[in-house]
Amino acid sequence: MTDICFPPPTAEEARAIFGDDFNPDKTLNGAIALAAAGDLAGPAIALMRAIFTCPAAEARLREAMIVRTAVRLNCTYAVHASIRIALNSGLSQTEVEALTADGPVTGIDPEIVLIARMADEIADYATLGEDLLEAAIERWGVCNTRKLILMLSWFNLVNRYESACRVPNDSDEKLERSSGPT
16 A cells, blocks of 8 residues: 555645635644645635634633544544644643543543543444433533534544545644644
8 A cells, every 4th residue: 555645735725725814834734734625625714713713612622622533533643733732722631641541531620521422422423322412411501512513523524534635743843832723
């Protein structure tokens, strides 16, 4: 088997999708890879931006979703990036270790445990069990639970896209100062 790798879009192509705020030194490779998706790139980037500014999940909770989904789907690129970003976004080393461990997430903030359970079920079964859905609605309400499910579904999609496109890891220097994809 050969190692096929998709070429990234040029800076001009990426800037056409992201706009003037595109910075190749700060924008992560996973987000840049979305810019190469032709006529789907603009809507994908718009949804990504909406997810990363959605008030239903503050940064710690969002990053917990990303880490757990990346680990569950074994997305090498996303695991590498998300662990560093999670630490930059306020998750503790203990929380990150719990999110990256085999088996159920336990022993940390109950809200993060709940979102990790949701991440596991969506990654494994593409749905949530009745008890878990009920717990989420009780914690976050109907509207915000729908938003969190959409976010978790997006992270599943993006992890699979990044893995299938063989997105290369970002440098540790780029990740050290990153708190999100752009």
